Amino acid sequence: MPKDTGIGAAPKRREDVRFLTGTGQYSDDISLVNQASAVFARSNVANGVIKSIDTTAAAAMPGVLAIFTGEDFVEVGGNPAGWLINSRDGEPMKEPKRPVLAHGKVRHVGDAYAAVIAETVEQAKDAVEAIEADIEELPAVINMKDALAGSNYVHDEIETNQCFDWGWIEDNRAATDEAIKNAHHVTTLDLVNNRLVPNAMEPRCSMANYNAAMNEYTLYTTSQNPHLTRLLISAFVLGIPENKLTVIAPDVGGGFGSKIYHYGEEALVLAAAKKLKRPVKWTSDRTEAFLTDAHGRDHVTTIELAMDKEGNFLAFRTETMANVGAYLSNFSTATPTFLHGTLMAGNYTVPLVYVNVKAVFTNTAPVDAYRGAGRPEATYSIERVIDKAAREIGMDPIELRRKNFVKPDQYPFGSAAGLEYDSGNYDALMDKMEDVADLAGFDARRAASEAKGLLRGRGVNAYIEACGIAPSNLVGILGSRVGLYDASTVRVNATGNISVMVGAHSHGQGHETAFPQIVAELLGVDAASVDIVHGDTSKIPFGMGTYGSRSLAVCGSAIVRATEKIIVKAKKIAAHMLEITDSEVEFNDGVFSAVGTNKTVSFGDVALKAYIPHDFPIDAIEPGLEETAFYDPANFTYPSGAYCCEVEVDPETGKVTVERMTAVDDFGNIVNPMIVTGQVHGGLGQGIGQALLENTVYDETGQLLNASYMDYTMPRADDLPFYAVDHSQGTACTHNPLGVKGCGEAGAIGSPPTVVNAVIDALQSGGNNVTHIDMPVSPLNVWTAIQNA
């Protein structure tokens, strides 16, 4: 097998050529003959009763073909939450219906209450303006604390606005309280994990087509998981049989979580296409994206860390309010619970963890998983409170972390938050980070900054996350309504080239390049002869899609399993060709040989024979060479890392500049190091964005104040540094066949606390008694903190 295309090689991405020449096919690039356009009428109040909607004038406008309102979808189902969470008292979470179009009430600015289908987008927009909706505005529920006090309601039947009150691990609650009460030292920190808008650069787009003769639907949509979208539409929302609905997610321009979910616009275009017997397309504009894409984070947290005299961790206790917005998006209940609470032991041997999360409905856009999903929130809380604790007890923050790290001989390690870490070496990561970040040179760099009148700070961080989502049996116990395996079919064609159908979906991750490397390695063929097929439910057996850094660990493992089955079958055919028994066949580097002889047949010859079985013993060998495998992981995977950030702070203006950013990660084995590094870069960009720039601001009436790129601070090229990235310290995952862990979210998880820790360090070095600043650590927030210190 050519060494430049197998596992560990870094071939250039084959998908790049179409993206670089403008020949990619994103959803909005696809147009169908006779297509009509959908435009939505959206609420401009955050909370209101729909008194009436008069569409008469709009329906008479030029080009208008149909108008839908919430009335049209009363009979169909709602878009469900994927996880059922039970409250501490055993009560199931409150789960209000999320309709295709708002009915009775609108619940956030941007909530769609009607849709116009017209010949052109412009005509549809004009007609939306002519819809007369009488919506009586009610006081908005925005602040989570006020929401829980409950005098105004997002959903009339939920009088506390509380979705659930979850405790983890409930049996440890009393012991944790006791440990905190009796501890030598307790550090407490109140913090906000700021609300973010994912902002994939490609806005959402959905287009449906209906074939009346066959009663078949096709939905082209910007999705990270076309099968999940199909399942939700079929099983919960419209009831279209799965075998009558094809969901195609072609090239997708980034997702970061926001395109995991099924959205009402998808159901609307399907219903409209059926009614009109014409293709119907909707493309979001950026303002709609800000108002309606699921947002991320938005936790308000108090965390306490209890320690003994030596600085050994005794307990973490966390109280969190998590905003779920106006409706439950598909993963919204899992994100603040099982993707957050279970990580609250961090990289540490702490014996007790207790987490309480109250999920709160507000009149804001739904909040769901955004790059990292729960794990950034966990890491931020833990790593900020540790930094504060180190300062309080006068211990070096690296030393305090090392003192409490799980050690390499402790794996498998059962964490106090209920997970079993299979592998890792946090000290080795820290060692490497100290080296790559050149901590030895920090004092000199600080002196140089100070000579310019600037403060310099250094922040460190250690993180662990749970990826490779997820073992179906475990998530089933925890409340998931789906299994989280993945699937692949490997089809060896007669002429020897290979198609690999995968349930994962690439929207920037380079699967078309990386997945063939796996098959090439196992079969000893050139990766160029292997093509990936993804993003089309009619071509792929099944799949749960791409999120939670799961594609390689779960779908990659399915590819391995399917390819192994191919080898078993191919050996049978080779044995027949070589006139020996199956057990006498050896397979190496793409060649089958008879043990102890020089008789061989090539992989290509076996493939051809599989499809031209003139002399097959048909009772022993079936023709063809195609195998499918479903892979369900035995455990989560546990990537971990040690990060370092150095910032300069201008004490006059409060401006923070990231001068150095180092990320040392353990991703287990690496298939394509170039792609892995790129994934870390992207995560760092978003993490630094969260730490320094980004915030999502609703005023008290529920208006989103920064719903455009003029107002929402996206990280730009001149805001970010070059990054130093290292993944040389990988410890192989012990339970999947590739030994891989997943790399997509790491940068976004590890960097925010690192940056904030560095800013606090800088301010402290200047004699400012500042122990915490909430993100984004903007010039105003820093300047204010300095003034108040």
Place this chain on the structure above:
Amino acid sequence: MTKVTMTVNGKAVSGTVEGRTLLTSFLREDLHLTGTHVGCDTSQCGACVVHVNGKAVKSCTMFAIEADGAEVSTIEGQANEDGSLNAIQAAFQEHHGLQCGFCTPGMVMTAASLLKENPKPTVDEVRNHLEGNLCRCTGYHNIIKAIMAASGQDVSAIAAE
């Protein structure tokens, strides 16, 4: 409706447009040149950058009728005659300067106009020049590196991709 005529990627084209039709829509909807993308509605993201009479412009910020008679080039016209990637495109692939690819056409077109004005930019000049181009995937590291490499400068000091 008004008739417009222009040269796009070296070919004479014409069409009829409304006064409010943006150049982006004309390229995407009428000419089916869908490599030019739309990422925002406030002229901020740069996914729509094309060249009009040799200058980089945001095609979402220009009416099609304003380009009447102009020479327009888009991402579809950037490859070499033989179809191979040009130096900037090749550098983006070589240095992994793209992930989802949505911002990429705008990045390549913006980089081309930068290198025309300033063939050997510094890293800071590249970063400043990309102020109007958003990328959510790459954290910009490899985009900057690719543009530096496309300018023929040594990028070995910039950490590996």
